[in-house]
Amino acid sequence: MRYTGLIERFRSRLPVAAETKIISLGEGGTPLIECQNIAKIIGHNVEIYVKYEGLNPTGSFKDRGMTLAVTKAVEAGSKAIICASTGNTSASAAAYAARAGIKAFVLIPQGKIAMGKLAQALMHGAIIIQIKGNFDDGMRLVKEVAEHAPVAIVNSINPYRLQGQKTAAFEIVEELEGAPDYHYLPIGNAGNISAHWIGYKEYLADKKSQKTPKMVGYQAAGSAPFVAGKMIDNPETIATAIRIGHPQSWDLAHKVEAESGGWFASCTDAEILSAQKLLSSSEGIFCEPASAASLAGVMADVKSGKIPKGAKIVCTLTGHGLKDPDTAISQCSGAMININPVMDEVKNAIINNM
Numbered sequence: 001m002r003y004t005g006l007i008e009r010f011r012s013r014l015p016v017a018a019e020t021k022i023i024s025l026g027e028g029g030t031p032l033i034e035c036q037n038i039a040k041i042i043g044h045n046v047e048i049y050v051k052y053e054g055l056n057p058t059g060s061f062k063d064r065g066m067t068l069a070v071t072k073a074v075e076a077g078s079k080a081i082i083c084a085s086t087g088n089t090s091a092s093a094a095a096y097a098a099r100a101g102i103k104a105f106v107l108i109p110q111g112k113i114a115m116g117k118l119a120q121a122l123m124h125g126a127i128i129i130q131i132k133g134n135f136d137d138g139m140r141l142v143k144e145v146a147e148h149a150p151v152a153i154v155n156s157i158n159p160y161r162l163q164g165q166k167t168a169a170f171e172i173v174e175e176l177e178g179a180p181d182y183h184y185l186p187i188g189n190a191g192n193i194s195a196h197w198i199g200y201k202e203y204l205a206d207k208k209s210q211k212t213p214k215m216v217g218y219q220a221a222g223s224a225p226f227v228a229g230k231m232i233d234n235p236e237t238i239a240t241a242i243r244i245g246h247p248q249s250w251d252l253a254h255k256v257e258a259e260s261g262g263w264f265a266s267c268t269d270a271e272i273l274s275a276q277k278l279l280s281s282s283e284g285i286f287c288e289p290a291s292a293a294s295l296a297g298v299m300a301d302v303k304s305g306k307i308p309k310g311a312k313i314v315c316t317l318t319g320h321g322l323k324d325p326d327t328a329i330s331q332c333s334g335a336m337i338n339i340n341p342v343m344d345e346v347k348n349a350i351i352n353n354m
């Protein structure tokens with residue numbers, strides 16, 4: 001049977017009616033890949049799986065929430081949606097709005113979103129409003145303007161976003177035939193960690209699993225309000241997707257931490273880039289910098305002894321590496337060999353590098 005997206009697949013667990021017109025691009029159903037090479041490098045006998053959310057239609061997990069948020073906005077008669085974004089939400093909103101035949105207005109921080117994301121928002125025909133400020137400024141403005149203009153907010157403060165995103169937890173439990181011991185995610189607004197927790201709890205209540213994982217949220221060191229225990233006004237990190245100082249799901253995420261027995265922590269930009277490179281070069285999996293904060297977190301916590309031997313760990317890789325080619329290429333400078341177009345020079349390049 002043709003796969004038609006996560007709303008159809010998990011219809012009975014989502015707030016849609018038989019007559020609801022579904023706006024879908026075939027999102028969900030992403031691979032859960034075991035990383036045996038990295039597990040071997042880390043040592044310690046842990047099982048590491050990555051949920052490769054970069055393989056959603058617009059290249060990030062946002063599509064899981066956006067399919068439902070846009071479906072419900074259209075059902076309610078909205079002709080336009082709006083969001084503030086560090087990039088991925090804007091790309092997803094733009095695509096689903098195009099699919100639905102409605103307008104998307106996106107507020108992005110000028111000069112601070114990755115090139116692939118900007119290309120997507122432009123191509124899908126979103127109205128792009130660049131602000132001389134950061135994501136948090138954009139979010140504040142979106143909330144204000146939605147009270148004065150006929151637009152539906154599709155940021156994760158829209159509860160349909162979290163309902164759609166909870167389906168990632170369903171897929172993980174089904175594929176592992178039970179919940180993992182730990183689930184690591186990169187944290188920005190903390191919507192995704194909250195959505196996963198809804199999903200894990202739902203499957204536990206329905207006896208589709210016997211337990212829930214400890215939920216662990218990793219932030220970039222220069223942008224870590226959950227670690228600081230307070231909002232931050234000038235967040236900075238190379239992982240622009242999670243350059244967020246005033247997380248919208250502050251209370252929800254603290255509940256997740258307490259209920260699941262998990263924790264929040266941070267890693268440096270260098271650790272993030274190193275985990276991103278490790279995934280690419282030793283597993284063949286290319287994620288964007290922010291996504292690699294999850295694996296960087298696992299590596300730090302294994303090293304410090306927080307993770308027991310034999311643990312089963314899932315890391316969410318939230319976005320595709322192609323979203324941010326600039327950061328990838330600048331990390332690998334000097335990695336190319338330049339030659340004249342003659343066989344001997346190609347041969348030498350091979351022999352010298354075997």
Ligand code: AN7
Nearest residue numbers: 085086088089188189190191192318319
């Ligand atoms: C790749 O696009 O907030 O903790 O505006 O793009 O649920 O916010 C992106 C967030 C992690 C953090 N990884 O998720 C936006 C935006 C990637 C992301 C996050 C984002 P949340």
